[in-house]
Amino acid sequence: MITIRTTDVEFHGGRPRTAPLTWGQEVIWDLVRDWDDARSYAVLTRWLPIPLLLSIGDVLECVAELLRRHEALRTMYRPTTSGDATQEVLGSGTLPVELCDRPTDDDTDWTTIVTDCLVRAAQVGFDHDKELPIRFSVIMKDGIPILLSFAVSHLSADFVAADLLVADLTALLRARVDGRPAPGARTALQPADLAALENRPEGQLLTIEAARFIRRQLDRAHPGMLPTRAQPATPRFFRGQLESDAVALAVAPAARRYRSSPSALLLAVTSALMRCVCPGDAFPVDIMQGNRTLPELAGTVCTLSQSIPTVVDLTAGTFAALTEHCAAVLAQARSHGRHRHRVVAALADEAGVGSAAHFNDIWSHLPGRPTRPPATLEELTARTADSAFSWPERVDLKNKALFVGVRGTAERVHLSLFADTALLPPGDIRAFLDTFERTAVTLAYQDVPLAQVAAWYAESRTRYADVDHG
Structure with missing residues (x-):
């Protein structure tokens, strides 16, 4: 015993x-x-x-x-x-x-x-x-x-x-x-030393500059950017998760093809799918920042991560243009990632734009990520047979309408989508993640028209519409 x-x-x-x-x-x-x-x-x-x-x-x-x-x-x-x-x-x-x-x-x-x-x-x-x-x-x-x-x-x-x-x-x-x-x-x-720096004038300046940036983002946002689209399930918020070796193999070569970073590529795939969900030309997204860009913070044991509101433009005509835009959005978020969040929260409350989507890419920062995919698209697509989908969580209340997380191990990505089922019903959550994998895998070898992403998503929605998600 x-x-x-x-x-x-x-x-x-x-x-x-x-x-x-x-x-x-x-x-x-x-x-x-x-x-x-x-x-x-x-x-x-x-x-x-x-x-x-x-x-x-x-x-x-x-x-x-x-x-x-x-x-x-x-x-x-x-x-x-x-x-x-x-x-x-x-x-x-x-x-x-x-x-x-x-x-x-x-x-x-x-x-x-x-x-x-x-x-x-x-x-x-x-x-x-x-x-x-x-x-x-x-x-x-x-x-x-x-x-x-x-x-x-x-x-x-x-x-x-x-x-x-x-x-x-x-x-x-x-x-x-x-x-x-x-x-x-x-x-x-150490955290106490960091707190002292944040309370000095140069630390307060970071918050002032972030507030200016965030005001510009909030001026572009409005409550109807993520509208209700369905009768919500019970409980209301579902989290779907897709574990995929294929995505782990695909991201680095796909990012190289677009001369961008893995994180920008992942945000671009997310944004290509958000074009299928949002009625307008942009969507609001809080981007989580690790805030370890300074050498003295790289090894700090503390909670440094903070999210910053941004708006991603969805009017790009090609995946290359969308990836370039997402790289710029991430760069701006990174430069303003450290700030006093209560100031930011007060600005968001004042703007009254409602809940935004949330994007949190931890996987791209893991060491030892694979850099070479199999020789052909067909070989990598075959690896998707090893992918596994699950519903790890269902809750009645969540503070975001949509939460995209990219975690896992270096060799196996965990794609997670936590969503209000009034925005994305369970079948749509499953379709979103499956289309994410299919898009990322294909991008490692060839361009994907944005209309093709929408077609794959519509196909997957039909496939999972009547599936029991209990």
Whole structure:
């Protein structure tokens, strides 16, 4: 029988201090404060193997070193009377760590055990003023550490930061096995230092410049750009997901054909499909920015991601022209990505343009992405047989009408479309993702007329219109 107990990890040698929230932390704080479902949503999970020959003591010492290096992991978030919060960085303290031990005679598979550990860690939101923002589980076989999993609050880490933690832990554990000193910590700003910079005049100037840009975008937007098109389902918001090796193989060569970036190519495919959904010549889209363009932020463990409102013009006559426009939109978003979001939110509320679409491309920034597709379109199209579609989520309420996410591993893209079924019925969501894959795959070898994208989408809509999506 699997046994579960806890032990405490002590950390020392840190620098205690208090600071305001960073702009990125403020985004998540407001989300958690104002949206009941966000407590469990705003948690990121990861797992990694533990090299053999390490003891539980070795693993816990590596966890302690990780806490010492990254102030975001030893931070309490204290609410204020105004509804804001401050971050209090602890110099020393303890963190409870779950120890999950499977005896040899238990046949429970490791995937089930890891999943159970991550669900336990993530399903209950963090009490940020009472506990540290990360939960670890060490998974063992008869006392021998095998796997390490963790759940971290989105207040302390975005998706890139969570992957940085995995990389740090892997390096620390490997050094232990090899008998080498721990590798040096990355040179990076800590969240409290970043908050201080954001509150200086040069930081405030970023918000002023972003506000000017956003006003121009909001002046081009209006409430009817994403209209209701169908009777909504129950629950109202569906998330479809297509996992595709073929898209992972197609994106880089397709982007090269258009002398553009993978992210611009992905936004262009999204926009080509939005031409089939929007009645007008443009659509409003909030573009998520990782905000790690500065060297001192590349290795920062914090939540830096912020979205910025833009408007994509849909009047391009060719896919090449649409890709060029999307590259320009992304460049503008990137230059204004860091700002105080409350100022931006107030501008959007004042404009009254309603909910926009949302585009979040994490996959393009992963290392090790494939760069060469098979020799022919027919060979790559055959790889779509390995694609898998699912409905991971259905909810009654969402803060965006349409959310396009591109995630996954370097070799397998996870295309995700979360949509209001009054805008896109379930069959249309499935058709959108299938047409996205078909378009991206074809673009790796040849141009695709925008009218062809619309024809493929109409064909897929017909195919899935009467399918049971329950």
